[in-house]
Amino acid sequence: MAALTFELQASGLQGSKARAGKIRTDHGEILTPIFMPVGTVGSVKAVTQQQLKQDINAQIILGNTYHLYLRPGIEVLEAAGGLHRFNGWDRPILTDSGGYQVFSLAANRKIKEEGVMFQSHIDGSRHLFTPEYVMDIQRAIGADIIMAFDECPPYPSDYSYARKSMDLTHRWLNRCFEQLARTEDKYGYTQNLFPIVQGSTYKDLRKASCEFVAEKNAVGNAIGGLSVGEPEEMMYEFTELCAENLPADKPRYLMGVGTPWNILEGIDRGIDMFDCVMPTRNGRNGMLFTTQGLVNIRNKKWAADFSPIDPGLPNEMSQYYTKAYLRHLFVADEILGLQLASIQNLSFYLWLVTTARGHILAGDFSSWKQEMIPILKQRL
Template sequence: MLFTVEVADPHSYARCGRMVLPHGVVETPIFMPVGTLGGVKAILHSNLRQDTQARIVLGNTYHLFLRPGLHTIREAGGLHAFSTWQGPMLTDSGGFQVFSLAGRRKLTEAGVSFQSHIDGSTYLFTPERVVDIERIIGADIIMPLDECPPGDAPYGYAKESMQLTLGWLERAQRQMRYTQPLYGYSQALFPIVQGAAYPDLRLRCAESMMRYDAPGYAIGGLAVGEPTEIMYSIVEGLHPVLPYHRPRYLMGVGTPANLLECIARGVDMFDCVMPTRNGRNGMLFTWKGVVNIKNRKWRNCFIPIDFSSTSRPDRQYTLAYLRHLFVSGEALAGQIASLHNVAFYLQLMAEARRQIRMGTFSSWKDSVLPTITQRL
């Protein structure tokens, strides 16, 4: 992959970049819709590309390993061919999903053994095995196996977890050197900076990873219970250490406000289930604030959901009609709302890029945050 920083904001660490990947070009900062099992929930690929302007999506190694399984993915020719999504794709390692299996996992230096949430069957993920799985999936950007400690992890545990992640990274890097991509294009492995809420561990972890001269770097283990201010502080503290001309990916974050604040602190890439999950539950993110569409106040509101949206259903249907679909239990409600939220997130990124290029990102961010975070 090739990444170029094109414009830097004069008043923050925000920057616009251009990432060239085997399946296309991605302008940063960017939000990646989450397609855990090879599809973004309730959104067709055609809608995803045309209505939201999505250019890169995320898949999950843990879930895809369990369903549909590696044999099916490989026989199909990789996840791009299987899912028919032909744009860039990133897969995470499943480390966070394993972290969430408290009581059904066991960590050792060898790797992590866990019980499937589907049928209780036991598997072992090693750093080498995860690389092999992601070779079969075939994403443009892949993640090494890591451990994601909780936000309130004690210092000793966080330190041991970080050291475990670094040891697993070394083995993943070696496996990358000794294996070849299966589908005729290279894959980029992003090390994941861990260290919980401790700045010294985060810095030590990041500095240890610099020897790999990786094509990009991820920041993991945030938005897992720690206060938002700590997340911002950790991200900002990593700016001087992470290479300037490499993309920075903040994993699993977050709200529109989180995205803007972390762009200001030098982050280029984001993913989160929030747009689709909250959409399916009737929460809409808009430029005017956060809408609970199930609220009775929208019952006779016959204006378009969002006339400024890139999503065609937003301009076609009214707030009253969308509320009617939700209170009636219609599946179409979640589809429209999910599409709206993903479109809003991508519009937010596009506007952030525009403001960075104009040199007005910082003042724009400060002016827009009170509006988009208010409850309507």
């Protein structure tokens, strides 16, 4: 067993803050920048683990503490030997602490110093998440990277609330570290804690939170509380501010972001890790991300278009099936359509960050990004 390490391989080329690196975990290496498919309940929707590896080339996936705690439950996961053995995924896993999900239940939860009392969205049963318990749950799930329990304030938040929320998050972070020090890694491999920066959209709070987090000297750090409704330019501004105030020798994870152009802009500002439900959620609704632009596959214009789903994507599925066939599957309400669209979008996202990495290493990321973003935004 060895703690997570990060090797910075390239940065600061062509005037960009984009970085290429390598994260090492006990379940394998992760080449950054990286996009992490979201498998909320231990499953990336409509996609098998084999497809994630062979077709999509995902290097790490996410699980969610809140949802896995409720279903299948910690007892089942422990009996299985952790989530890796339960779902058959043998590469790295990151677990979100469940803070965002708990705090989204605004009408059914109560925040206090101890933690958060909430009602299950499934059956209304009441549960208490404390920082200590959330660490224990994530230990039991068995993720390689576990996230601190934090409060994610809504946008907009007034300064007083944002400050109070940030201070609570910091106190909870101390308790997370203390609980991990009292407990041992499970299942024979290292579990690594990432703190989360908060502070809403106030520069002084964000800087203070970055400084508090940096002092913990964790193996990696996350930026939370963005992509929650604020304008894109504000998200970019605060992403850059946080990246500048977090350690350069540790991976930086921007949580819950976002569109392909959001990801490229984040990379340009020094972010290494991303996740978002957008590729699979949009795919299930017929919206495809492609190397040529955005495709609404339900549109009648594709009914007799027998070109590949995405001729520019080096993926067998994207080359094998046609737009006309995929549209037919959606119109006929066939489950296969949801699966193919999800694979297309996830394959595209992984292609995007892999290609970005290549351009970072080649030293021409900035010029490539400027050419790529207008293409990604155009509607075909």
